[in-house]
Amino acid sequence: MRKRLFEIVEHSSENDKVSKVYDIFMMVIIFISLIPLAFKKDYNILLIIDKVAAGIFIVDYIIRWFTADMKLKKGKLSFVLYPFSIMAIIDFISILPSITVLNAGFKTLRLCRMIRTFRVFRIAKTVRYSKNIQIISNVLKKSKDSLVTVGSLAVCYIMIAALVIFNVEPDSFETLFDAIYWATVSLTTVGYGDIYPVTDAGRIITMLSSFVGIAIVALPAGIITAGYMSEIEEK
Incomplete structure (x- = not known):
């Protein structure tokens, strides 16, 4: 029984x-x-x-x-x-x-x-x-190293961008945490607009940050999609 x-x-x-x-x-x-x-x-x-x-x-x-x-x-x-x-x-x-x-x-x-x-x-x-969720779980396990690498790259990008903007435009960012928050929002290309640079140098950094953010955000999606298709083929 x-x-x-x-x-x-x-x-x-x-x-x-x-x-x-x-x-x-x-x-x-x-x-x-x-x-x-x-x-x-x-x-x-x-x-x-x-x-x-x-x-x-x-x-x-x-x-x-x-x-x-x-x-x-x-x-x-x-x-x-x-x-x-x-x-x-x-x-x-x-x-x-x-x-x-x-x-x-x-x-x-x-x-x-x-x-x-x-x-x-x-x-x-x-x-x-759910077998579909189990497939996604297997994909995440197999792609763990790649995703960790991309995640580490994103964290490094956020910290570097935050330090740069914090020193370039200290008047717009009262604390380093504000700069980290801005860098995270820029990375994800969300752009809430509650904290933003006002100088030309700060705006140029923001534009570059957004382009880099698009590339970094796209990487996990590509890794997971490739892993998912490979897992489907194996099944």
């Missing part, structure tokens, strides 16, 4: 219809469980949705813990290690706000509402149930 439970919740195969149904069911429940986050007031129907979804997640968590030795393959030690695995932590965080009960009159009510926002972590559970 434990083996069958493990196959249903953790090991979806092409011919296992029950496992596929379970995957689809869990994805539907995950998205339904996020509905209460779209409302400020706690309507009765929303509370019911939250409690039912939390109950289903608790059962799912217990089953996975119950079959942890088949997943981790470390014998009885698996039952101790499983709660500290990444996905188990995400599961626990997604459940915790729903079982947290505080009196509405307590001063900690705001803390309770803040904790409730952790339910958005439920969306991360869809990684288990």
Whole structure:
């Protein structure tokens, strides 16, 4: 029985219809469980949705813990290690706000509402149930070195651009953090316009920064797209 439970919740195969149904069911429940986050007031129907979804997640968590030795393959030690695995932590965080009960009159009510926002972590559970998301996850793992290199290049660019603009136009940027914020916005070509240079030298640096930013921002997209197409071909 434990083996069958493990196959249903953790090991979806092409011919296992029950496992596929379970995957689809869990994805539907995950998205339904996020509905209460779209409302400020706690309507009765929303509370019911939250409690039912939390109950289903608790059962799912217990089953996975119950079959942890088949997943981790470390014998009885698996039952101790499983709660500290990444996905188990995400599961626990997604459940915790729903079982947290505080009196509405307590001063900690705001803390309770803040904790409730952790339910958005439920969306991360869809990684288990979507093959397309698993493909993207594999692409990110295989392209990790390239993405880290591009990320390091972006950080270096931001720091250099920030230092340059901070010294070229100190009147427009009161602190180095303001310059870093400007450099980040320029890198992403967002351009909020709340902080900007006013001198000719500063504007020239901004134009150069925007061109460099376009090139750096395009690199991760190209790397991920190439990796995705390669992964699709392998599949």
